[in-house]
Structures are given as structure tokens and as C-alpha cells.
Amino acid sequence: MHDYLLGIESLSKSFSGIKVLDNVHLQVRSGTVHSLMGENGAGKSTMMKCLFGIYRQDSGRFFLEGEEFNFIDPKHALENGVSMVHQELNQVTQRTISDNIWLGRYPRKGFFVDEKAMYRASRELFARLGIHLDPNLKLDALSVSQRQMVEIAKAVSYEAKIIVLDEPTSSLTDNEVRMLFDIIRVLRSHGVGIIYISHKMDEIFEVSDEVTVLRDGQYIGTEAIENLDMERIVNMMVGRDLGHRFPPRTNVPGEIHMKVSKITTKYSPIIRDVSFELRRGEILGISGLVGAGRTELVESLFGARTLESGEIYIDGRKINNSTAQKSIGNRFALLTEERRSTGLYPVADITFNSTIANVKSYRGAIGLLDDKSMTRDTETQIDNMRIKTPSYKEQIRDLSGGNQQKVIIGRWLLTDPDILLLDEPTRGIDVGAKFEIYQLIINLAREGKSVIMVSSEMPELIGITNRIMVMSNGRMAGIVETEKTNQTEIFNLAMKYLINSTEAEI
Ligand SMILES: Nc1ncnc2c1ncn2[C@@H]1O[C@H](COP(=O)(O)OP(=O)(O)OP(=O)(O)O)[C@@H](O)[C@H]1O
Ligand SMILES: [Mg+2]
Incomplete structure (x- = not known):
């Protein structure tokens, strides 16, 4: 009998002759959160897909409570106490929330699906998890973060012994992340083993008991979280010290490139009266709480949202970005937050x-x-x-x-592009590759392109921008020089136009 709940031993997997997992292992104890870390492409998702019966491994063995098993497909895994939230959302968006949760295992009344029982079960599940959504809503009416919460609820609904969460927080709001962590703590106290995959270091330190690192399909090591710090994890992931987290800011902002004058959007969520100037070669960060209108602002600049009033000037010339096609013609580019x-x-x-x-x-x-x-x-x-x-x-x-x-x-x-609008450009990207992307952004600014970058990661905004514009409740609360500001000042600006500070999602 093993003293752990789940054991993965000597797992190997190749795709068309290329080895992506080479003899890796993982042992998860009951009632713990075990984080699986590694750079993009290290093999984390593949390892979990082998466990879950999506891929067939070339070699390797799995044990649950000491018993060897080998799931032939995800259904088999779910029936035997292993559930998984996937990195990519894979939902039927034309169906209701309830349908998606109970798909393939509907409660029945004779020959018919018992809709009422299904609705009731969904409500109970949501109440338990603190999710406020009507289970009869169609999925396509939900935001990506709400859809991600539905996936998490679904995974929990199987009453599994092992739950795999593969980047579950990639589009969650801060509030939802708090809720997810509460759910994780409850599950853990009930003896569930949780495998957690994320590139967000603060989350890893907050939820993990143990961490296993993979690099290029190889097993690097497993450590208790108490014995780790960020440098150590990065070193295990990348194989060397990364040194600086941010490249030097070598871009020099020049003359005014874009001028935005009092733009207000037509439809809600409303952006109201936003005016600012962007210099050529400048990197302007956009900060603010969830729901402050950061994404809506860049979408309005790009023509993906209709303006009620306001003007945009490039090099002093008024332009019309009323459609995405026109703004591409005006050499704008928008990297959306929900790019996947x-x-x-x-x-x-x-x-x-x-x-x-x-x-x-x-x-x-x-x-x-x-x-x-x-x-x-x-x-x-x-x-x-x-x-x-x-x-x-x-x-x-x-x-x-x-x-x-x-x-x-x-x-x-x-x-x-001449003007780059980047919405959360480093989301889902590993620590090493983040540096590459920062370097690319700075290089572009050096060549005279102007960049607007929305990010909810404060260190990243402070690390590479020249100025930071703070949004609050659809309005601009202020613009600060990055070198002269600090997190408190930015936070206070973010609260500026909140009618009632309890509404803030922090
Ligand atoms: N179905 C497939 N066919 C061919 N190659 C694949 C397939 N699935 C994954 N790979 C390759 O296997 C390697 C590991 O991918 P995997 O998705 O496991 O990485 P990961 O650690 O989850 O990375 P990320 O942090 O980016 O999600 C990658 O090089 C990927 O291109
Ligand atoms: Mg992955």
C-alpha cells in the first residue's frame, strides 16, 4: 500500500516520434494541493491528458489508492474519481449551464431527462460553491470567466478524489480567484488531492503544499512549498537563474503620436470622457480594477465598440476607426484578452x-x-x-x-502596426517567455511604434511602461509617470470613481 493517493510512475509519451514526456513521475497525497510547473511546452497538460485517458501513454503506470489503473477515456476517469478542468474551454455554448454540467449523466424520470432535478442539482452545487448564476442561462450569454467557473463547478460535481486544474484562473477575475481558492481549501480538507497548474507565481505560493517541476518533458524534482522561493522554482523550470525579470527600458518617447479626446462609448459598459495623449515610442500601461473598463477602452480605440462621441487624432490628423477594418488600415493592431x-x-x-x-x-x-x-x-x-x-x-x-x-x-x-493595443499580453505565458515578450514590446517602442498595454499584473506595468493610466468605473482617474509612482498611488486612483467602495473587486 502506498502512502499517497495518486501515483504516476515512469510516464513517457511521444507525438510523431518527438518525445514530449520522458520517464516523469508524480505522487499526490490525499488532502494536499500539488502544483505542476514548467515552461510553455514542458509537458504538463500532456501528462494530465495521459492520466485522464485523453492520450494513451507509450509507457508508464498509474496508481490510485494503491490500485493500478489505466483510464481508456475521460468518462472512465470521471467514473473512477478523477476529474479535470481543461486549459482550453470545451463547452457547448448553445446549451444551458445545467446541460453542460450534467451532459452524459442526466438525472432521468423514466425515459425522460428530469429537468427539474437537474436544475435543482445545479442550484445546490452553485450554492455550495458560492456561484451566483442561473443554471438555465445559455453558456453563450456568459463571460469567459463565468464559463470557467462553470467548468470548475462541473469538475467538483463529480465528487472526485483527484481534481486536476489546468490553468483554471487564466480568465478569472480577482474575486473569482478568491472563490476558487476557498473551494480548493474545502476540497483539500475533505481529503481530495488537487493537481494545480498555473504560471502565476503568487497563486502557486498561496495554494500549494508541494511543487513538481518538469522541463522539456523531463522530471526535475518535487519540493515542499516551504523549501521553495520564486528564484528556486524559476531555476528548476528554466535550468538557470533568469537574472533580471525585465529588460532595460531603452525606448525614448518622442513627439505626440495619438491624441484621444473625450471618447464616450454608446453602449454599456460605458467608457466616459476619456482623454489622453500617447507619444511615439511610448509604452503606456493601463491599470484598474476588474470592470473598470480597461478592455472596453482598447476595444473602443480599435473600433470594436461604437463611440457616442469623442475624437482620435494620429499625428494631428483626425481619424475614423469605426470598424476593425478601418483601424487596421490606420495601422492599429489589437491583441485581445480572450485570444484563445x-x-x-x-x-x-x-x-x-x-x-x-x-x-x-x-x-x-x-x-x-x-x-x-x-x-x-x-x-x-x-x-x-x-x-x-x-x-x-x-x-x-x-x-x-x-x-x-x-x-x-x-x-x-x-x-x-504603428499603434499596438495589447490586452493582457503575457497571460498564460511562462516566466522565461515573458521576458522575451517584454523585450519585443520595448524593441517595437524603440523603433517608434507606440504601445498601449492593459495588464492586471502590477509588477509588469511598473517593470516596462513609461506611464500608467488608471481607469476607474469607466473613467480615467489619472496618468502617472511609472518611475515616480508606486502601487498605493495606483490603487487609490483605481478607487477614485467607485460610488461605493464595497463594490470593488479586489
Ligand atoms: N496532440 C499533439 N500532437 C503533437 N504534439 C503535441 C500534441 N499535444 C502536445 N504536443 C506537444 O507536446 C509538448 C508539450 O505540450 P503541453 O501542452 O503538454 O505543454 P504544457 O507544459 O502544458 O505547456 P503550457 O504551459 O504552454 O500549457 C509541446 O511541444 C506540444 O507542442
Ligand atoms: Mg498546458
Whole structure:
């Protein structure tokens, strides 16, 4: 009898001859949170998919409470006490929340699905987890973060002994993250073993009991969280000390590039009377609490939201960004926050996904696409962003989650934009690759491009921006010089227009 709940021993897995897991192991104790860490493409999701019966391993053994098992598919895993929240949301958005939770195991009354029992069960589940959603709502009416909460509720509903959470917080609001951590603590106190995957260091230190690190498909080690600090984890992940977290800010903001005058959006959530100036070669950060209108602001600038009033000037000339097409023509690019659900063409290859936003520029005189230059540009992106892939021909759905993100960031950089709007550009990206992306952003600013970057990671805003604009309740609360500000000042600005401070989601 083993003294742990779950054991994974000597697991190996290759895809078309390339080894992505090489003899790795993991032991999870009952009533603990075990974090699985590693750079993008290290093999974390693949390891969990082998456990869950999605992939068949080449070799390796699994034990649950001392009994050897090998799940043939996810249904089999769920029936035997292992459930999983996937990195990619995989839901039927035309169906209701309830349908999605109970899919394949509906409560029945004779031949019929017992809708009432299903509704009741969903309500009970949500009450237990502190989720305030009507189970009869269709999924496509929900925000990505609400959909992620539904997935978490579903995983919990199986009353599993082992729950795998693969980047569960990637789109959650701070409040929802708090709720998830409360749920995790309750599950842990009931003896559930939780495998937690995340690139957010603060979360790792908050929830983990133990940490296992993979690097390039190899097992590096397992440590109790008390014996670890951030440097040590990064060293295990990357294989060396990373040194500085941020590259030097070598860009020098010049003359005024864009002037935004009193923009107000037509539909809610409302952006009201926002005015500011952006210098050429400047990196302007946007901070604020969840719901303050950060995403809405960049979407308005890009023409993805209708303006009620207000003007945008480029180099003193008034422009009209009323549609995305027009703003691409005005050399704007927008990297959306929900890029994985809205920006990917999963069954196409990397080249297609990299060049799609820019496809016109590859058309020759007679309208044929210039394959060679598309390939060349794609390969440059793969190098620049260190995208982990065997070749540019790989289908994007076969890349790890973080590497898919990098392809989409690269896509917008290829459009040769003059003004880059980046919404949470480093979400889901590992610590090493974050540095590369910061460097790319600073290089672009050095070349005279202007960057607006929304981020909920304060250190990152302070690390690479020149100024930070703080949004509060749809309005601009102030702009501060990054070198002269601090977190308290930014926080106070973020609270400025809140009618009632208890509404703040912190
Ligand atoms: N179905 C597949 N076909 C081919 N290669 C794959 C497939 N799934 C994963 N890979 C490759 O296996 C490697 C490990 O990917 P995996 O998704 O396990 O990484 P990860 O550690 O979860 O990374 P991330 O932090 O980016 O999510 C990657 O190089 C990826 O491209
Ligand atoms: Mg993954």
C-alpha cells in the first residue's frame, strides 16, 4: 500500500516520434494541493491528458489508492474519481449551464431527462460553491470567466478524489480567484488531492503544499512549498537563474503620436470622457480594477465598440476607426484578452494562424499568395518568440496553450502596426517567455511604434511602461509617470470613481 493517493510512475509519451514526456513521475497525497510547473511546452497538460485517458501513454503506470489503473477515456476517469478542468474551454455554448454540467449523466424520470432535478442539482452545487448564476442561462450569454467557473463547478460535481486544474484562473477575475481558492481549501480538507497548474507565481505560493517541476518533458524534482522561493522554482523550470525579470527600458518617447479626446462609448459598459495623449515610442500601461473598463477602452480605440462621441487624432490628423477594418488600415493592431477563444484557427497550421491578419500583403501581382515569404515570416516569429514546435507546418491545436498564445501575439506584430493595443499580453505565458515578450514590446517602442498595454499584473506595468493610466468605473482617474509612482498611488486612483467602495473587486 502506498502512502499517497495518486501515483504516476515512469510516464513517457511521444507525438510523431518527438518525445514530449520522458520517464516523469508524480505522487499526490490525499488532502494536499500539488502544483505542476514548467515552461510553455514542458509537458504538463500532456501528462494530465495521459492520466485522464485523453492520450494513451507509450509507457508508464498509474496508481490510485494503491490500485493500478489505466483510464481508456475521460468518462472512465470521471467514473473512477478523477476529474479535470481543461486549459482550453470545451463547452457547448448553445446549451444551458445545467446541460453542460450534467451532459452524459442526466438525472432521468423514466425515459425522460428530469429537468427539474437537474436544475435543482445545479442550484445546490452553485450554492455550495458560492456561484451566483442561473443554471438555465445559455453558456453563450456568459463571460469567459463565468464559463470557467462553470467548468470548475462541473469538475467538483463529480465528487472526485483527484481534481486536476489546468490553468483554471487564466480568465478569472480577482474575486473569482478568491472563490476558487476557498473551494480548493474545502476540497483539500475533505481529503481530495488537487493537481494545480498555473504560471502565476503568487497563486502557486498561496495554494500549494508541494511543487513538481518538469522541463522539456523531463522530471526535475518535487519540493515542499516551504523549501521553495520564486528564484528556486524559476531555476528548476528554466535550468538557470533568469537574472533580471525585465529588460532595460531603452525606448525614448518622442513627439505626440495619438491624441484621444473625450471618447464616450454608446453602449454599456460605458467608457466616459476619456482623454489622453500617447507619444511615439511610448509604452503606456493601463491599470484598474476588474470592470473598470480597461478592455472596453482598447476595444473602443480599435473600433470594436461604437463611440457616442469623442475624437482620435494620429499625428494631428483626425481619424475614423469605426470598424476593425478601418483601424487596421490606420495601422492599429489589437491583441485581445480572450485570444484563445476568439483568435485561433485550431485546425490550420502555424503559418496560416500567423499571417491571417496580414494576408493581403502576401498577395502578388496576379493574386497568388507568396508562400515563401509567409513561411519566412512565420519562421522568424517562431525564433523571436521561441515558439516550441517541430515546424511551421504544425497545426496550432497541437501546440501547448502558452505557445498558441505566442503565435497570436506574433500575428499582430507581423501586420507591422504603428499603434499596438495589447490586452493582457503575457497571460498564460511562462516566466522565461515573458521576458522575451517584454523585450519585443520595448524593441517595437524603440523603433517608434507606440504601445498601449492593459495588464492586471502590477509588477509588469511598473517593470516596462513609461506611464500608467488608471481607469476607474469607466473613467480615467489619472496618468502617472511609472518611475515616480508606486502601487498605493495606483490603487487609490483605481478607487477614485467607485460610488461605493464595497463594490470593488479586489
Ligand atoms: N496532440 C499533439 N500532437 C503533437 N504534439 C503535441 C500534441 N499535444 C502536445 N504536443 C506537444 O507536446 C509538448 C508539450 O505540450 P503541453 O501542452 O503538454 O505543454 P504544457 O507544459 O502544458 O505547456 P503550457 O504551459 O504552454 O500549457 C509541446 O511541444 C506540444 O507542442
Ligand atoms: Mg498546458
